[in-house]
Amino acid sequence: MSEKKREQQSYLALVGQPTAPEIDTLERPSYAVYEGQTLVDGKLFRAGTWFHGIKQGQGDDIGQPFDLWICGPLHVDAETLNSDDGSVGRLLRFKHRGKVIEYVMPMEALAGKGEEILKALFRQGLKVEYHQRRYVPAYIASHHDLNRVLATTTKPGWHDASGAFVLPSKILGGQDVRFQDSGKGAHLFSERGTLESWQSELAHYCQGNPVLILSVCCALAGPLLSKVGVNGGGVHLVGDSSSGKSLAQAIAASVWGDPSRFAASWDMSRGGIEIEASSRNDTVLILDEIKRADPKRVQEMAYAIANGTGKGTMTREREGRPKLYWRVLALSSGERSLSEHAAISGNAAHAGAELRMVDVNAGTRTYRAFDDVHGMSGATFHRKLTTATAHHYGMVGPAFVERLIKETDPDVFYQRFAQVRDGFEAEGPQAGRVADRFAIIGFAGELAITYGLLP
Template sequence: MTESQSPLRLVGQPAAPQIERLERPSYAVYDGPVSVGGKVFRAGTWFHGIKHSHGDEAGQPFDLWICAPLHVDAETINSDDSSVGRLLRFKYRRKEVEHVMPMEALAGKGEEVLKALMRQGLEIDYTHRRYVPAYIASHYGLERVLATTTRPGWHDASGAFVLPSRIIGSADVRYQDSGKGALLFTERGTLTGWQTELAHYCQGNPVLILSVCCALAGPLLAKVGVNGGGVHLVGDSSSGKSLAQAMAASVWGNPGVFAASWDMSKGGIEIEAASRNDTVLILDEIKRADPKRVQEMAYAIANGTGKGTMTREREGRPKLYWRVLALSSGERSLSEHAAISGNTAHAGAELRMVDVNAGTRTYRAFDNVHDMTGAVFHRRLTTAAYQHFGHVGPAFVERLVQEKDQEQVYHRFTEIRELFEASSPQAGRVADRFAIIGLAGELAITYGLLPWPVQTAAHACRQLFQKWLASVGDGNAEDRQILTAIADFIALHGDSRFSDISAELPNPNVRQRAGYYEIEDRKRFYLFNRASLVEASNGYGRERIIRTLETYGVLAKTDAGRRQKNYRLPGGGSTRFFVVDPDRLDTERSSA
């Protein structure tokens, strides 16, 4: 029996719908059996053709089943690059599947289309597979037009929040991907299970509260105008940092899949950040990062813009963009890890990935283990994180979308931000980050998603921010680094590269001279030459260094109208030096 012949119909089986005639050649989609002129066509996508042979003007009709029912529902326009596509729909094991196909995939023989559809389960007649791209291409002038995006997160044009598996807030936008990426945003268990078995035990644990709220804060970045950045949990191995990150990952998906690693290139970081846009980027074990590139990667995460590249035709490829907060961990701080390669720590990188103590609290990373031992507490919550995940993040966004007064979110942010006192602009930016993390927690408490008392999240974030501020100071971070670097240079080379300026002859034991010292009232003042001043503060220009020294009163002696003082040299001659008061360096460093 051929595809077009009528199969036997069992008693009680409903008759197939009737169609009077077929247009040939044409494609048709039948969601169930259809009868045409006594022939029954089973469910599927059909090509009704007609073959003309020599001397046969009427031609011979033929019918080909090419695939399961495949609907072309709409034209799509990608909001990221304006490329055009088609929204395809079919069923796989009774589950409806949507696939956004870029029209460029139809170029050539259309093998990209076949791969994408077969990967997702569409049944295709292998012999007639060449008809599938042709069938899709036959749909043009579609009335329904949808927007698509290749990034998860907020879709500006529609106001929807896009996830690969669902769209929150609009029916007129779709997520478009290749289908080859990892399934990051997945669900398991229940929201109630997550609340009782995970969120409940965060209470009394500022590090866990911060981690969960950091994962929730991503959708708020665009709403309150706070830039991305990160929080870096610092503590010894097996201190509980990984549990904090697993709990954060469980907000959006499976912790074993959603969490990423520092062990990747800068390009890999860009891809991972973009795939988690407006959510959270979790990076474990900073020791696995390239020390030469780790600060550059921290800048990239916070700045939200990927590196520009070119095609073989020397045309610019679209850059990747993202807005995320990062939750990092490691046994070393960012600056300590960068120092392994000999790189000077950049204040900007440290501010973009701020350190949080997660190793020397009451129970290492924890403060309250809820009447359990540390090991039992850790094991119980780790197990729960892999049993209940992927619910609270989308639920949080659903409530944000339903907010009638979107300005109210910003007003609540300004209220919470007042709790985070900071004088300098740099500390203020870090305060913004802790405040928005606190805001996310307080909103989730208000929405009934976090089973904590009001102000729990804000107070925990404020506590950790104040500890960070006490450790680094509220001044300019670059100034602090310059002063510290010069103080360290003196501590290392005070006797090996400096000698007494009042000596009659130069000290022959001093090699690679950095300058001299002058003793007054049993106190040394260090006389730096121009080259050594820049060497001591590697990474900063001389003018920037001198400006810092002037600001903090470190330059002890100068000639009128100059920044230096002229001295007679041992053995004859004279030159000018920058005279540094080391006490001023120590005072600034200790007060920071």
């Protein structure tokens, strides 16, 4: 070690800094990422992503080396291939306030001046030297022929190629797939509290309440649809205002995330329904207050939810844009049924639409939507559970999926579902579809009880 390097290492030790690793040779021009202070050619560099260049142009300093700190440590870990549309990207990794951030960047974001990627990285907390920001897209683009290739998907749920269940914040049952989004979407899948607190503060009080049991099991049934070949559809809770329908939906939403964010509304277009359903693929779509829906379109929207395929659209270049797809059960609510709401616009009720969004009485039970308020008044019971949904959520859905993944024999699901389905007598194919839906909801509940997730 040279005398200069020894002096630098001694200084670092004196000020309480760890000894810096050394790099003896450095090619220029090149980019380098240092996780901590690093000695390069006898010069000390702080942690970050650096551009080591050589002066070009005219003047006495032509050929002189220079070094630019462009951002915090930013790693390009893998090439990504989107399973939905075949587009290529890069898996980026950095830290923000000690938390590891992974971001799947589509390569098309580097087009032009790369402002899209800069916006995304700024949004997620990467520290960037503002005056050198143009080097960040160039650094990412410099990574070619990466050895590691990962699949990505733009919607949550089962990823067929890997067998994993993809959520925006976690991958269940695999590591070779990532969720890819713009970073602007709402954080639908979030967690608070513990599984045990959700069980004691919410699931416990669902006992004796068929409407609440139905809602929770409907939320759990989404991951099973593809396992047993049951189509999507919905259950529509009908009852007067303030009967407890919204609470039932909030408890269902708490299976996967914060009810205030996870639940949606009927107040949207057909395209909005497609986006909301796709963003909750293989889970549950909560739709509050059917009176907010367009009476002229509500039956069409019910068909769309059940069929799981979006409308085709075109780009400016008149090329087909990829359709949205989903598998989901919907839990709807309203003061009137689907057919009654559609009739406001003068449209006749379609039997097919009613079968895809089946009415359930949630307003004239012992305590309106409830049958057992566990020794409390109806108002106290409602208030207690409403408060609990804001503090305990997002745990049981992923825990249920983790148990499904451990089932090594896929025929187990068919066999056990068939046993439950045999308990539902149905005459004709239309009634059979409804029976399938209630059977899959019941099957989800039975499995969750077996797994110790529900009382």
